[in-house]
Amino acid sequence: MTTISTKTNAQQYVDGVFLKLKEKNAHQIEFIQAAEEIFISLVPVFEQHPEYIQHNILERIIEPDRIISFRVAWQDDQNQVQVNRGYRVQYNNVIGPYKGGLRFHPTVNESIMKFLAFEQIFKNALTGQAIGGGKGGSDFNPKGKSDAEIMRFCQAFMTELYRYVGPDVDVPAGDIGVGAREIGYLWGQYKRIRGAYEAGVLTGKKPGYGGSLGRKEATGYGLVYFVEEMLREAKQSFINQKVVVSGSGNVAIYAIEKAQHFGAKVVACSDSSGYIYDPEGIDLKIVKELKEVQGKRIKEYVTHRPNATYTEGCDGIWSIPCDIALPCATQNEINGEQARTLIANGVKVVAEGANMPSNLDAINEFLASDVLFGPGKAANAGGVAVSALEMAQNSGRNYWSEQEVDSKLHDIMKSIFNESSEAAKKYGYAGNLVVGSNIAGFIKVANGMLVEGVY
Template structure:
C-alpha cells in the first residue's frame, strides 16, 4: 500500500506531466509566438499544485480550454495619410475568455503589435480581471500602427477605420475595450464617436477610459499607477516597510508611470529616476513631477528635455540603464521584458527591497527567478497592474446605472480592490505551499475563479 507521501508525489508528478504536455502542445500550435509562450509558461508553472490537489481541473481539460482563445479576430485597417496616400495596417482583437463576464481589455497602437503580443496580453488579462473580483472576462486588441509623428487628422482617420471593423464584434454586454500603449483619451474619443455613428445609438458602456464629459470615470487616468502603488504599499506594510523615506525608480514617463510616481511621492517616497524609450533621467534631489507632467502630457516632448530645466539632473541615452541606479523600490511601468536577469541581479546587488510591476510582464522569467531566489518582495503585473481594469469595471457600473461617482469614491474603491487582490494572492500562495510567493498566489487565485465558472457552464 502506498504511503501518503508516495500518493502526494504521484499526484504531483501527474499534475506536472499534464502541465508540461499541454505547454508542448501550445508551443506546437502557436509557433514563433515567444511573448505568448512566456506568458503561458509563467502561469502554467504556478498551477501544478492546483492540479495536484484538485485533479477535476485536469479531467475537465480546463488548461487546454483556457489557453485557447474563444475568438481571435484579425482585420485590415486602410486609411489615408495627410498626403493623400493610402496606408494599410493590421488590426487585432482577441476575445479570450468570457466565463465570468464580457471580454474586457485594452487596445494598443504600436508597431510591435502582432498576434503573439495580443495573445499574451489577452491571456494575462483573464487572470488579472478575475483577481479584481469584478464580473469581467479577458480580452485585448490593437494594431501595428505607430501614432508617434502622426497628425490629429491621421490618427482620427486611422482610428475611425479601425473602429469601423472592430464595431462588428464589441458591445456593452459583449466586449468592452479600453486604452493601452498608444491609445489615450484622444483615440478613445475618436473610437467612441465612430461607434456611435455606426450604431446610431449612445451606448456609453461600449468603451472605458472615456472623457469625463461623455461617460468617463473620475480616477481612471490615475488608476493603473495608483493601483500599483496601493498593492506595493500593502505588500511593504506586511513586512514592516513603507514608501515613506524610500528611494524609488519608475521606468517610463507615460500615464502609468506618472501616476505611480505621484502616489509614491504622496506616500513619502523620493522618486529619483524615470525614462522614455530613448533614455532616462536621474535626479538625485527627486524628480520634479510637474515638469514631467508638462513635458509628457501637455507638450508631448521627450524626457531628455527635463535636464534643460533641471541642470543638476543627468540624462543618459538608453533606457535599460535605469536599473543600475541604487534604490529601495523599483516600479517597472514601461513595457514588456524591460528587466532581464542581468538588470535584476544589478538591482539586487544595489540593495533593492521591493519590485512592483506597473507594466504588463515587464520582467522576464529569468529576472523574476532572480528576485524570488533573492527574497526580494515581488508584486507581479497581473496583480499589481490590475488597477486600470478595476476602475474600467467601475466605469462600466456607473454607465449602466447612469451615475457618476466622485474621485474620492472611485479612489476608495480602487484601494479596496487592490488590497483585496494582495490578500487573496497571499492566501492562495500559503494554501498551496508557496508562502510569500505572490507570482504563484496571484496566478492560482485568478485561475480558480475562472476555472470553477468554466466547469459549471459545461463544455463550451
C-alpha cells in the same frame, strides 16, 4: 531498461499541455513566455483538484475563444492610402464580457495580443469585477501623426471592430498609444455606425463624456496601493524610500505621484529614448508638462533641472541603486542580469506597473532573493478595475466622485493582495505573489468553466 517517471499526474498534465502549446505556437515567443510563467504556478492546483484535469481545463483555457484580424485602410494628410493590421483577441468570457485594452504600436502582432489577452483573463478575475479577458490593437504608430490622421485611423479601425464589440459582448479600453483622444474618436465612430448611445462599449472616455474620474491615474495609483500592502506586511512603508520608475506615460507618472505622496523619493524615470536621473528627486510638475502638455521627450527635463542627468538608452536605469523598483514601460524590460544588479544594489521591492516587464530569469532572481516581488497581473490591475467601475457607472447612468472611485480602487488593490497572499499560503508558497496571483485568478475562472460545462 524502463525509466520510471517521478512526475506527478498533475505535472505530467501541465507539461503535456505546454508541449502542445509550444508546438502550435512555436513562433509566438511572448505568448509562450506568458503561458509558461502561469503554468509553472498551477501544478499544485491540479494536484489538489483532479477534476480540473478530468475536464481538461488548462487546454481549454489556453485556447482563445476567437482571434479577429482585419485590414485597416486610411488616408494620411498627403491623401496617400495607408494600410495597417488590426486585432481583437477575445480570450475568455466566463466571468463577464471580454475586457482589455487596445494598443497602437508598431510592435503589435498576434503573439503580443495573445499574451496580453491571456494575462488579462486572470488579472480581471482578481479584481472581483464581472469582466472576462481580451485584448486588441494595431501596428499603427500614432507618434508623429497629426490629430486628423489619428482620427481617420481610429474611425477606420472602429468601422471594422464595431461588429465584434458591445457593452455585454466585449468592452475595449486604452493601452499604449491609445488614450482619451483615441478612445473619443473610436467612441464617436461607434455611435455613428450603431445609431445608439451605448456608453459601456468603451472605457477610458473623457470624464463628463461617459468616462470615470480617476481612470487616468488608476493603474499608477493602484500599483502604489499594492506596494503599500506589500510593505505593510513586511512592517515597512514608503517613507524615505528611494524609488526608480521606468516609463513616463500615465502609469509611470501617477505611480510617481502617489509614491511621492506617501513619502518616497523618486529619482529616475524614462521614455523609449533614454532615462533621467535626478538625485534631488523627480520634479513631477516638469515631467507632466513635458509629457502630458507639450508631448516632448524626457531628455528635455535636464534643461529645467541642472543637477539632473540624461542617459541615452533605457537599460541603464536599473543600475541606479534604489529601495523600490517600479517597471512601468513595456514587456521584458528587466532581464536576469539587470535583476541581479538591482539585488546587488539593495533593492527591497520590485512591483510591475507594465505587463510582463520582467522575464522569467529576472522573476526567478527576485524570488530566490529576499526581494518582495509584485507581479503585473496583480500589481497593475488598478486600471482595468476602474475601467469596470466606469462600466458600472455607464450602466446605471451614474457619475461618481473622484474620492469615491479612488476609495473603491484602494479597496480592490487591498483585496487583490490579500487573495494572492492567501492563495500562496494555501498551496505551499507563502510569500510568493506570482504563484498566489496566478492561482487565485485561475481558480475563479476554472470553477466558472466547470459550472458552464463543455462548449
